[in-house]
Amino acid sequence: MLNKILKDAKTIAIGGHIRPDGDCVGSCMGLYQYIRDNYKDRKADVYLEDIPESLKCLPAVDMIRHEIPADERYDLFISLDCGDKERLGFSGALFDTAGRTYCIDHHISNLGFAQEDYIVPDASSTSELVYNLLEDEKISLDTATALYLGIVHDTGVFQYSCATPSTFRAAARLLEKGVDGPKLIQDTFYEKTYAQNQILGRALLESILFMDKTCIASYVTKKTMDFYGVGVKDMDGIVSQLRLTKGVEVAIFMYEVETNVYKVSLRSKDRIDVCKIARYFGGGGHRKAAGLTMAGTYRDVINNLSERIEAQMENPQGR
Numbered sequence: 001m002l003n004k005i006l007k008d009a010k011t012i013a014i015g016g017h018i019r020p021d022g023d024c025v026g027s028c029m030g031l032y033q034y035i036r037d038n039y040k041d042r043k044a045d046v047y048l049e050d051i052p053e054s055l056k057c058l059p060a061v062d063m064i065r066h067e068i069p070a071d072e073r074y075d076l077f078i079s080l081d082c083g084d085k086e087r088l089g090f091s092g093a094l095f096d097t098a099g100r101t102y103c104i105d106h107h108i109s110n111l112g113f114a115q116e117d118y119i120v121p122d123a124s125s126t127s128e129l130v131y132n133l134l135e136d137e138k139i140s141l142d143t144a145t146a147l148y149l150g151i152v153h154d155t156g157v158f159q160y161s162c163a164t165p166s167t168f169r170a171a172a173r174l175l176e177k178g179v180d181g182p183k184l185i186q187d188t189f190y191e192k193t194y195a196q197n198q199i200l201g202r203a204l205l206e207s208i209l210f211m212d213k214t215c216i217a218s219y220v221t222k223k224t225m226d227f228y229g230v231g232v233k234d235m236d237g238i239v240s241q242l243r244l245t246k247g248v249e250v251a252i253f254m255y256e257v258e259t260n261v262y263k264v265s266l267r268s269k270d271r272i273d274v275c276k277i278a279r280y281f282g283g284g285g286h287r288k289a290a291g292l293t294m295a296g297t298y299r300d301v302i303n304n305l306s307e308r309i310e311a312q313m314e315n316p317q318g319r
């Protein structure tokens, strides 16, 4: 229960991973609103990098802090949806100076970097884990909206195998608080800007099949991103679309973050544990969805990744 996590902390910082996604923002804002609603004598602040435009419809996102005020220090730092300390980014400085640290997460690659934690690798989302810690009758519509959004995003709208009966039960309770589910799903998950659709189209057009058509890969360079006027926050969903290709086991999508440095997203349909591959190269994530950053040309990156994928295909028990 949350009482046990907060204990007597009067000041609480909440932080999530760099390049925050739906579950990261949803879990942070859900917990933040719940503390604000129900622990009026405590001070809570959320620290996140700039969030995607489509998530700015969530209540209270204007309260998110993007930098640390001088000399700010908290009794408790709660890390949400973040698999390792480095991925906290700028808020890691507050983690270091906090009186206590606590981590709530569902990444299988999370080795427990906080003093105490609640890590459930099989959970659909960090938002579902946050929901489990709250007293249902004290959840406001704003808290429910944020947590519902987080669950929707990390389950691909309840599609992935991580969406279990307990996920649906949590989602049902959140809907009963009055969440406008269809609108939230449409506005934050499916809707794309024209430029986002263009870059998706471009990535699909340039994609290649390899390893007997069991893998698909595509990439966009910084130059192409500039041409279409898109940034890193516009890349969501491209790798999921690649993964839908019939016959494909693994999808790889990468975009250039600086010259010959790529942010790579990996998705698996079933057999391949892409988290193992991401971890091998210093990244992490989940069995069927993982990510990493890699240096080299597009070809180098694909060659390095294919080696690991091939090894797993040949020896599914090993790596």
Ligand code: 5GP
Binding pocket: 017, 083, 084, 087, 107, 109, 264, 265, 266, 282, 283, 284, 285, 286, 289, 290, 291, 292, 293
């Ligand atoms: P995405 O491909 O959407 O960026 O990320 C897929 C999953 O892998 C997410 O759960 C995300 O948190 C995790 N992930 C992505 N990139 C990295 C990374 O560089 N390091 C770690 N540890 N996890 C990552």
Ligand code: MN
Binding pocket: 023, 024, 081, 106, 125, 126, 154
């Ligand atoms: Mn998550």
